[in-house]
Amino acid sequence: MEECPGQRDGSTIYYYDGHMYRRNRATESSTYYRCSVRGCFGRVIQKHNLGVIIQVSPHNHPADQDKHSLRRFLAAIQRRVSTETAPIFNIYQEEASRFPGIEKSMPFESLQLQMEKRRRLNESMNYPSEA
Numbered sequence: 001m002e003e004c005p006g007q008r009d010g011s012t013i014y015y016y017d018g019h020m021y022r023r024n025r026a027t028e029s030s031t032y033y034r035c036s037v038r039g040c041f042g043r044v045i046q047k048h049n050l051g052v053i054i055q056v057s058p059h060n061h062p063a064d065q066d067k068h069s070l071r072r073f074l075a076a077i078q079r080r081v082s083t084e085t086a087p088i089f090n091i092y093q094e095e096a097s098r099f100p101g102i103e104k105s106m107p108f109e110s111l112q113l114q115m116e117k118r119r120r121l122n123e124s125m126n127y128p129s130e131a
């Protein structure tokens with residue numbers, strides 16, 4: 001189960017085995033997730049003591065690895081641009097090396113403006129300025 005920032009600020013989505021989930025509820029021993037796709041009843045339970053994730057009801061749609069790779073790639077860059085001082089292009093290249101072929105679907109130019117804007121917003125919150 002991998003955590004990614006959701007589309008709304010402060011929201012979180014969970015990625016597992018080609019599907020995205022929202023956290024439903026949690027007890028001491030288990031966390032319950034349901035599919036983030038509207039109308040799908042796919043559910044998994046994470047058993048903390050056993051360290052396993054159990055699929056309890058199936059999805060009504062196929063897993064989409066590609067779409068989720070893009071989303072995870074974008075989330076990783078957004079997170080790093082917000083929390084690190086490294087140049088945006090360096091962050092892009094480092095993350096792109098973890099997702100083979102992603103530069104074709106999401107080139108740097110398509111993200112540059114968005115990421116520069118994100119960084120400027122952060123600067124107003126005591127972000128250290130670049131030399």
Ligand SMILES: [Zn+2]
Binds near residue numbers: 019058059
């Ligand atoms: Zn589903």
